[in-house]
Amino acid sequence: MTSEDLERVRQWLARAQAVTVLTGAGVSAESGIETFRGPGGVWEKVNPLELASPEGFRRDPRRVWDWYNARRRQLLGSRPNPGHYALAELEKRVPQFGLITQNVDRLHQAAGSRQVVELHGNIWEVRCTGCGRRDDRTGVELPEEPHCEVCGAWLRPNVVWFGEVLPADAWRQAEAWAQRAEVFLVVGTSAEVWPAAGLIYLASNAGAKVVEINPQNTSATKVADVALRGPSGEILPQIVSR
Ligand code: BJW
Ligand code: ZN
Numbered sequence: 757m758t759s760e761d762l763e764r765v766r767q768w769l770a771r772a773q774a775v776t777v778l779t780g781a782g783v784s785a786e787s788g789i790e791t792f793r794g795p796g797g798v799w800e801k802v803n804p805l806e807l808a809s810p811e812g813f814r815r816d817p818r819r820v821w822d823w824y825n826a827r828r829r830q831l832l833g834s835r836p837n838p839g840h841y842a843l844a845e846l847e848k849r850v851p852q853f854g855l856i857t858q859n860v861d862r863l864h865q866a867a868g869s870r871q872v873v874e875l876h877g878n879i880w881e882v883r884c885t886g887c888g889r890r891d892d893r894t895g896v897e898l899p900e901e902p903h904c905e906v907c908g909a910w911l912r913p914n915v916v917w918f919g920e921v922l923p924a925d926a927w928r929q930a931e932a933w934a935q936r937a938e939v940f941l942v943v944g945t946s947a948e949v950w951p952a953a954g955l956i957y958l959a960s961n962a963g964a965k966v967v968e969i970n971p972q973n974t975s976a977t978k979v980a981d982v983a984l985r986g987p988s989g990e991i992l993p994q995i996v997s998r
Contacts, residue, residue, distance in 0.1 A: 761982050761983075761984060762984065762994060762995060764982060765939075765967050765982055765984065765995050766995050768938070768939045768965050768967075769846065769850070769939055769995060769996070772850060772938040772939045773850070773851050773852055773938060774850070774851070774852035774853075774936045774937050774938050774939075775846065775850045775852070775853050775854075775937060775938065775939045775940075775941070776853075776854045776855075776856065776933040776934055776936070776937035776939075776940050776941070776959065776964070777843060777846075777853075777854070777855045777856065777940075777941040777943060778856045778857075778858075778934075778940070778941070778942050778943065778945060778952070778955055778956065779843075779855065779856070779857045779858065779859060779864070779943045779944055779945065780857075780858045780859065780943070780944045780945025780946065780947075780952075781858070781859060781944060781945070782943065782944020782945060782970060782971075782987075782988060783839050783840065783843075783857075783859065783863075783943050783944035783988050784834075784837070784840075784859055784861055784863055784944070785944065785987070786837040786838075786839065786987055786988070786989035787834045787835060787836060787837045787840070787861075787863055788830070788833075788834050789830070789831070789834060789861060789863075791944075791946075792804070792946075793946045793948060794946070794972070802823075804918065805918060806819070806820075807819070807820055807823050808915075808917045808918055809917045809918045809919055810917055810919060810920060811919075812917075813912060813917070817901070817910050817912075818900065818901055820912075821898075821900065821901065821902060822900070824879060824913045825897075825898055825900070827879060828879060828880070828897075828898070829897075831861055831879065832895060834861070834863065835863075835866070836863045836864070836866050836867035837863075837989040838989045838990070838992070838993045839943070839944075839987075839988035839989040839990075839991075839992040839993070840863050840864055840866070840867035840869070841867045841868070841993075842992035842993045842995075842996040843855060843864065843867070843869055843943075843992060843996075844864070844867045844868035844869045845996050846996050847869055847870065847871060849996075852936065853871050854871050854873065854929070854930075854933030854937075855869050855871055855872045855873070856872075856873045856875060856930045856933060856934070856952075856955065857872060857873070857874055857875065858875050858876050858945060858949065858952050859874075859876070860874070860876055860877055860878045860879040860913075860915050861878070861879060862878055862879075862880060862894075873926045873929045873930050873933070874923075874926060875916070875922055875923075875926055875927070875930060875952050876915055876916040876922070876952075877913070877914045877915040877916050877923065878914060878915065879913055879915060880892060880893060880894040880895070881893065881913070881914035882898070882902060882911040882912065882913060882914060883911065883912055883913075883914040884904040884906070884907060884909055884910075884911055884912075885909050885910045885911070885912050886904055886907040886908070886909025886910075887904060887906055887907040887909065889904065889906060889907075890914060898911075922951065922952075927951070930955055931955070931958065934955040934956075934958045934959040934962070934964075935958060935959070935962045936962075937959045937962070937964040938963075938964060938965065939964060939965050939967065940956065940959035940960070940964040940965070940966050940967070941967050941969060942956055942966060942967065942968045942969070942970075942976045942980065943968075943969045943970070943988050943992070944969070944970060944988050945970070945974070945976070946974050946975065947974045947975040947976035948974075948975055953975060953976070956976050956979055957979060960979045965981045965982070966979050966980045966981050966982075967980065967981065967982050967983075967984065968980040968982070968983045968984065969984045969986075969988050969991050969992065970983070970985070970988075971985060971986055971987060972985075
């Protein structure tokens with residue numbers, strides 16, 4: 757990454773009418789939230805299919821809830837970082853802005869972002885596996901084995917696990933935002949998980965300048981017009997500052 761790269765991206769952002777951002781776990785790393793893949797990531801310690809799949813939940817719901825309750829508790833002590841705040845600031849300056857996140861932590865909203873689509877749901881809502889009722893339990897300590905007050909079935913986190921379909925309205929909005937983007941920022945994601953990763957190709961094929969912000973090379977690097985290498989909590993404030 758050179759200072760010319762930074763300057764180029766700042767100019768693209770300053771001139772664009774439509775900017776879309778896709779974020780992943782890396783944008784929350786500097787808030788103390790673990791990423792999934794890579795050294796020290798969650799999936800080094802546990803098998804994703806045991807914790808983040810409907811089969812894993814059916815086999816051992818208590819184990820899955822232990823993991824989600826621990827993450828909920830950790831999030832209670834976490835705050836947005838300068839990367840989240842820079843994206844909230846960018847939203848104020850761009851006429852057509854959209855933030856697509858794979859994260860379930862709601863830290864973008866906590867930083868003030870409004871045009872947010874949650875592709876993989878969020879960790880604060882619960883959904884009944886019996887009657888389908890959804891309920892927002894933001895900041896609430898849940899029981900070790902949460903069950904529905906109405907029908908008695910297990911509750912589950914309202915997130916999207918492997919093999920599950922993404923929420924249709926979220927996906928539709930994400931596709932539209934990817935297609936209209938003049939600049940498409942890919943921030944803190946390994947771009948390994950589909951269909952989210954497909955949005956990068958969609959935006960690129962529709963003519964967007966694709967900018968990757970990540971300390972590492974990823975599957976998205978080959979489609980990126982510019983790759984800004986470093987932590988998003990440092991890079992984003994630099995490209996958004998006047
Ligand atoms: C920093 C940093 C710093 C570090 N600053 N950066 C087509 C092809 C191949 C496979 C499939 C396909 N279509 C479907 C699949 C299967 C599957 C899939 O993609 N598998 C791949 C892994 C191979 N996809 C699905 O199952 C999806 N559903 C679906 O496709 O439905 C239709 C269908 C159904 C049935 C059959 C076929 C099709 C659903 C995917 C759901 C993903 N769920 C999870 C858990 C959510 C709940 C929770 O959080 O508890 O979502 S898995 C996990 O991965 C989580 C994340 O949102 C997601 C993406 O991870 P992310 O955000 O990219 O994080 P990391 O850790 O991978 O990367 C972090 C990055 O940050 C790294 O690059 C670091 O370098 C960087 N970083 N510090 C900036 N300071
Ligand atoms: Zn119920």
